[in-house]
Amino acid sequence: MCQLLAMNCNVPTDIVFSFTGFAHRGGRTDTHHDGWGIAFFEGAGVRHFVDHQAAIASPIAELIKRYPIKSTNVIAHIRKATQGHVALENCHPFVRELWGRYWVFAHNGDLKEFTPQLDGAFRPVGSTDSEHAFCFLLQELRRRFGDTPPALPALRAALGELVRQISDFGTFNMMLSDGTALFAHCSTKLSYVVRQYPFVTARLSDEDLSVDFSQVTTPNDRVAIIVTEPLTTNETWTAFAPGELLVFIDGSPVPVA
Template sequence: MCQLLGMNANTPTDVMFSFTGLATRADEHKDGFGIGFFEDKGVRLFVDHHSARQSPVAELVKTYPIRSKQVIAHIRKATQGVVALENTHPFQRELWGRYWVFAHNGDLKNFEPRLHGAFKPVGCTDSERAFCWLMQELAKSHASVPDVAELTHTLAELMPQLHRHGTFNMLLSNGQALWAHGSTKLHWLVRQHPFRRAALRDENLQVDFASVTTPQDRVAVIATEPLTSDEDWQAFAPGELRVFVDGAPR
């Protein structure tokens, strides 16, 4: 299975500590990687079908000064679709004049929805088909731009239709909020004042968050498996959907 990483914060925040922990797992998940992060309404998206351990794009990302309120990253272990750039997560689409970014971990069986012209997959993964279907159904459900609460309600109605086809762990953001759905393995935590030191599980690296934050900062981190060994990660229940706004679950 692939590995997901999401971050939602109330102020632009450095994600490289968590991304380093994710990239360390690329020895097993070597079929591509990607990271998308919002800057106001714009999105910077870096993807490569090579492993995050070997990709020059990954090296660029590690030196890029990423500070964002919304981040989605993914390392791929292919189950459907060949190893190719067009099959590499995260995927991006436009809806209601905003960019949407999506990444998926899982395997959907016999999922072949009817898709109209506005949302069609470029690659051949179940993940991109699911994303296009979600965008299509959201567009059909709302005549105008809905607020976060309305979007969450609609997504909660759509998730079971995907979940019944197999494993559907996903991250989705439009720059205003981060939605996360757990089917099998997904974990989350919130970092807030008083901040303390944390150490990665898979890499000899630790950060004293108290030295790089203010008391007003708040950051939610979502990952397939806990990234750190000394923080209180909480597991999603099977079929659970959560939305994170300004670094906290709603």
């Protein structure tokens, strides 16, 4: 199984601290060594880094741990291959365009015999169940809403239906963002923490490293971190309920009617 990490914030924030603990699961504190990837939204643009090397050995992961790229929406993934061989085209997150926006997607889990018909608008390049599911999601969103992106409540409702359909085929913990909102769906395991004023010192569970967020933030900053396994030992993580789809905007989960 893979590991997922996402960040959604109200001001552009770097993910160096959380990524440092997360990346160590890629080959050191865990067995996820079949590649990794991370995508940062920056305005409408995306910086997308993938590597089929273990995150622990990757010069690009090393760069990201040292280069504080600031973003309001980030999705990262460390891969333990279940379907699809170890190759760059099978590394999450995947990036595609719909409605003149980039969409970023990553998946944890395993879908069995999930082969919905794809009409050709979005076709997988690699051989994973995950990329197939992503193409299906975007195809169905376009089929429902045509060329006009819907308002958030309609989008959330459509995604809710689609992820339920996909979840019938297996475990579908997933993260999806178009750079304005971050959608996170839990099949089996997903937790989040909201970091906001008054900020505390957080201690990574995978490495002997702490950071006092009050030193690197302003009182108005708010940052949500969403993960398959909590990253820190002294923060309160909220577990998703199985089947729950949450929408994060500006650093916290928002109710969407």
